[in-house]
Amino acid sequence: QQQVKQSPQSLIVQKGGISIIxxxxxxxxxxxxxxxxxxxxxxxxxxIAIRPDVxxxxxxxxxxxxxxxxxxxxxxxxxxxxxxxxxxxxxxSGSSGSAxxxxxxxxxxxxxxx
Amino acid sequence: ETGVTQTPRHLVMGMTNKKSLKCEQxxxxxxxxxxxxxxxxxxxxxxxxxxxxxxxxxxVPSRFSPECPNSSHLFLxxxxxxxxxxxxxxxxSSQRTGGIPAFFGQGTxxxxx
Numbered sequence: 206q207q208q209v210k211q212s213p214q215s216l217i218v219q220k221g222g223i224s225i226i227x228x229x230x231x232x233x234x235x236x237x238x239x240x241x242x243x244x245x246x247x248x249x250x251x252x253i254a255i256r257p258d259v260x261x262x263x264x265x266x267x268x269x270x271x272x273x274x275x276x277x278x279x280x281x282x283x284x285x286x287x288x289x290x291x292x293x294x295x296x297x298s299g300s301s302g303s304a305x306x307x308x309x310x311x312x313x314x315x316x317x318x319x
Numbered sequence: 320e321t322g323v324t325q326t327p328r329h330l331v332m333g334m335t336n337k338k339s340l341k342c343e344q345x346x347x348x349x350x351x352x353x354x355x356x357x358x359x360x361x362x363x364x365x366x367x368x369x370x371x372x373x374x375x376x377x378x379v380p381s382r383f384s385p386e387c388p389n390s391s392h393l394f395l396x397x398x399x400x401x402x403x404x405x406x407x408x409x410x411x412s413s414q415r416t417g418g419i420p421a422f423f424g425q426g427t428x429x430x431x432x
């Protein structure tokens with residue numbers, strides 16, 4: 206019940222295209238959903254996060270869409286660029302964002318072709 | 320750079336060795352974390368330190384021993400490790416003690432032989 210399922214495992218997109226990464230969860234106690242971006246040789250970095258009281262959050266080219274009834278959320282990267290090539294992790298946490306209950310997905314390796 | 324620095328970047332150790340990983344942050348954050356990242360597995364939380372007090376250990380084996388002497392420094396002491404402990408060990412920090420990690424270090428790639 207604590208698991209966060211992420212797909213796809215890898216994704217190849219042409220420059221300028223839209224990258225979409227999906228995550229699903231089962232624990233209805235989760236109430237904070239962050240996304241992390243990890244470049245090769247670096248640690249993850251918090252990219253964007255959403256709470257379930259909104260259905261969408263946008264920051265620049267990055268958008269989180271959230272479907273509470275389906276218990277699914279996704280990351281959309283508009284106008285994907287080669288510099289976006291990285292591994293993306295979704296995560297979910299209870300207690301309004303507690304590391305103690307932060308569960309990560311298994312990651313999606315995104316490659317944006319020039 | 321994220322402001323979280325880990326040393327060493329790479330470490331190879333035998334199963335009978337004792338070594339320590341170091342993490343340093345000068346962001347003024349109140350919480351620090353140790354995570355384990357293994358290939359094709361989700362990130363696993365190992366320890367949380369909030370205001371220098373350990374608040375979570377997530378049932379990590381005793382061969383991993385954390386130490387937080389002050390709010391800017393975090394250590395992970397390693398002894399009698401197993402080959403399956405080989406992984407990338409990541410340190411992270413957050414401003415709020417009850418929050419999630421915002422900044423991660425580059426990690427220490429540990430290989431146990």
